[in-house]
Amino acid sequence: MAGKGIQSRVPAGKGSRQPARQQVIPDAVANRMARRIAIGTGIPTLMGMGVFVGSYLLVSREIVDIAPGATLAASGACFFLGLLGLSFGVLSASWEDQPGSLLGTEQIGVNISRLRSSIRSMRAASNTPPPPPSSGRKDR
Numbered sequence: 272m273a274g275k276g277i278q279s280r281v282p283a284g285k286g287s288r289q290p291a292r293q294q295v296i297p298d299a300v301a302n303r304m305a306r307r308i309a310i311g312t313g314i315p316t317l318m319g320m321g322v323f324v325g326s327y328l329l330v331s332r333e334i335v336d337i338a339p340g341a342t343l344a345a346s347g348a349c350f351f352l353g354l355l356g357l358s359f360g361v362l363s364a365s366w367e368d369q370p371g372s373l374l375g376t377e378q379i380g381v382n383i384s385r386l387r388s389s390i391r392s393m394r395a396a397s398n399t400p401p402p403p404p405s406s407g408r409k410d411r
Contacts, residue, residue: 297368304364307375311356319349362386 296304326342329335362382363375371378 299368300366303370304361307364308357308360311360312353315349315353315356319346322346322349
C-alpha cells in the first residue's frame with residue numbers, strides 16, 4: 272500500500288445529491304498518526320491489563336489485600352488514558368508533509384481549528400435546502 276495513501280470515495284447517485292469526491296491522507300501523515308496512536312493507546316492499555324495481573328498476583332500470594340474496587344478503578348484509569356491517547360495521537364500529528372516535533376503539542380491547536388472549520392463547512396453544506404420535488408405533471 273506504499274505510495275497510495277488512504278482513499279475514501281462517496282459514490283454519486285447512492286442516496287447522495289452531492290457529486291463524487293475523493294479524500295486522500297498522504298502516507299507520511301497516516302503513518303505518523305498510526306505511530307502516535309499505537310504508542311498513545313498501546314502503553315496505557317498494557318498498563319491497564321498489567322494492573323489486573325499484578326493485582327491478582329499480589330492478592331493470590333497474600334502479599335497485599337487489594338480491594339476489587341481499587342483494581343477496577345486503577346485499570347479503568349489506564350484504559351481512559353488510552354482513550355485520551357487515541358485523540359492525542361490524531362490531533363498531535365502534523366497534517367503537513369513535513370514532520371512536527373517529538374510530542375507534537377504545537378500541532379494540537381492547529382489541527383483542532385482545522386477540524387472545527389471542516390465540521391462548520393459540512394454543516395453549512397448540509398443546511399442548504401434540497402430542490403423542490405417535481406410532481407411529474409406539467410402545468411398548462
